[in-house]
Amino acid sequence: MKNKIRIGCGAGFSGDRLEPAEILTDKGNLDYLVLECLAERTIALAQKRKQLNPELGYDTFLERRMRKLLPTLSKNKICLITNMGAANPLAAAQKVKDISLELGLDIKVGAVFGDDVLSMLDFEALAMETNLPVKQSGEIISANAYLGVDGILKALENGSQIIITGRVADPSLFLAPMIHEFGWKLDDYDILGQGTVIGHLLECAGQITGGYFADKDKKSVPGLDILGHPIAEISNDGSAIISKVEGTGGLINLATVKEQLLYEVINPNHYITPDVEANFTTVKLEDLGQNQVLVKGGTGKSKPVNLKVSVGFKAFYLGEGEISYAGFGAEDRARLGGEIIEKRLSSSFKEIRIDYIGISAVHRTSFGHNNSPYEIRLRVAAKADTVEEAAIIGEEVEALYTNGPAGGGGVRKIQTEVIGVVSVLMERNKIKDQIAYF
Amino acid sequence: MKLYEIAHSRAGDKGNISTLSLIPFDESxxxxxxxxxxxxxxxxHLKEIVSGEIERFCLPNISSLLFVxxxxxLSGVTTSLAIDTHGKALSYALLEMEI
Structure with a gap:
């Protein structure tokens, strides 16, 4: 058993930059690399791609990332764990195996699945967000349970060097190798809580190394153009030092770690994953200088009897149109445009939104700031039942060219099919992690 | 004085919930x-943005607050008509607060 392991996180979302993972693999002295690429809705969109082609439904960046990373991962004996399997971990694992053979590498690939629970979904189950039966949300297209560490642990025990999963709770991607290497007990909830803290800190990659943090003066971050992604060096007692590869850009200090620790946490006393109910309020941080922060003290108790299931449904078609006004009277002209649209469309759409970009679009208020900007962009958005109906929004905004206020320019119009996501709970004993090897 | 002069914040989202941390630059x-x-x-302060309850959590170990x-x-990340569906920019809405 090892006393220490090093885990790097080379991607915090599906479209994340490619090179931080390459730098981590090459120079991070890693034991494990994790790529977290599966947001709440990503898997529902991936299910749609799989329905069109059963060979697809995995992350669209998979091949690009693997071609770049596999040779160095193999050379440096780094194990990769990633949820890039999305809706189709089996096809993803086969793809990775094919690429490795093509590159002349002999790599064992494990696929962890069993998260697709659509066939078991109780359509009467209450959605956590609405308290209404989930079937009322719309036509359901996917249901994926958040798995914990179990499947990944089995794949590690079987010597997989690449592990491709579907929906797994993000911190579990990191916790599994800690349990595997240190022999932590699956009912030692304090240490699983601390391991979950580390996973949570790493899962958004650049968000702990100074990304999404920078501001002038008190929050300046050097080298954002070459931002490095994080590494945790974890000891078998669960304490960890967060760092990054020397020479990469970014910043790791108490402030960056605190922002990430609380990110997307809805109750710091009970941060629930399939593995543990972790307590973040007991965490202690110490700045060791030189972009290194010590993290310890996370605790936990028990694990939930139910697992969360993300249910994707066909929500509506989004119609959007935008047009800009600039110079003298820009705000007045934009507001006149907005009024025209409202008069023409508000009775025929169930929900319509008119925003003035530059004034109050982002915060939906401006807290009393009343300086009229030099230029302003009118945005109209509405929910529609069909794509044709959604297109009317952009068409009406475009018609402001010749029928609306003076000097409008730069029209953009977009129609998008919107997949919504709600959550339900499902008894965990109904859900079985499955593994296949390639 | 505005909150942004002494503290920083990051916004997160879960469904129709926005989480806003509040972290002083100086722990004192x-x-x-x-x-x-x-x-x-x-x-x-957020009456034009948040229509539900706001719960505050105190984390003295890291000298930080969290508002849930x-x-x-506007109905949640996946189905909102807002331009910032995640409410990612709402951290700076909190920091606009006068203290």
Missing amino acids: DYPRLCDFVTSERVKL CQNAL
Whole structure:
């Protein structure tokens, strides 16, 4: 058993930059690399791609990332764990195996699945967000349970060097190798809580190394153009030092770690994953200088009897149109445009939104700031039942060219099919992690 | 004085919930933030944005506060008509608060 392991996180979302993972693999002295690429809705969109082609439904960046990373991962004996399997971990694992053979590498690939629970979904189950039966949300297209560490642990025990999963709770991607290497007990909830803290800190990659943090003066971050992604060096007692590869850009200090620790946490006393109910309020941080922060003290108790299931449904078609006004009277002209649209469309759409970009679009208020900007962009958005109906929004905004206020320019119009996501709970004993090897 | 002069924040989302951390640049300002930045005052400040309850969590170990705001994202990340469906920019809405 090892006393220490090093885990790097080379991607915090599906479209994340490619090179931080390459730098981590090459120079991070890693034991494990994790790529977290599966947001709440990503898997529902991936299910749609799989329905069109059963060979697809995995992350669209998979091949690009693997071609770049596999040779160095193999050379440096780094194990990769990633949820890039999305809706189709089996096809993803086969793809990775094919690429490795093509590159002349002999790599064992494990696929962890069993998260697709659509066939078991109780359509009467209450959605956590609405308290209404989930079937009322719309036509359901996917249901994926958040798995914990179990499947990944089995794949590690079987010597997989690449592990491709579907929906797994993000911190579990990191916790599994800690349990595997240190022999932590699956009912030692304090240490699983601390391991979950580390996973949570790493899962958004650049968000702990100074990304999404920078501001002038008190929050300046050097080298954002070459931002490095994080590494945790974890000891078998669960304490960890967060760092990054020397020479990469970014910043790791108490402030960056605190922002990430609380990110997307809805109750710091009970941060629930399939593995543990972790307590973040007991965490202690110490700045060791030189972009290194010590993290310890996370605790936990028990694990939930139910697992969360993300249910994707066909929500509506989004119609959007935008047009800009600039110079003298820009705000007045934009507001006149907005009024025209409202008069023409508000009775025929169930929900319509008119925003003035530059004034109050982002915060939906401006807290009393009343300086009229030099230029302003009118945005109209509405929910529609069909794509044709959604297109009317952009068409009406475009018609402001010749029928609306003076000097409008730069029209953009977009129609998008919107997949919504709600959550339900499902008894965990109904859900079985499955593994296949390639 | 505005909150942004002494503290920083990151917004997160879960469904229709927005989570807003509040972290003083100087840890000695933490008690001041605890005294002044109550969930009631934040609710009043964000009245045009958050229509549900706001719960405040105190984390003295890291000298930080967390505000969990219900019904904050015009129905939630995936189905909101807002331009910032995640409410990612709402951290700076909190920091606009006068103290």
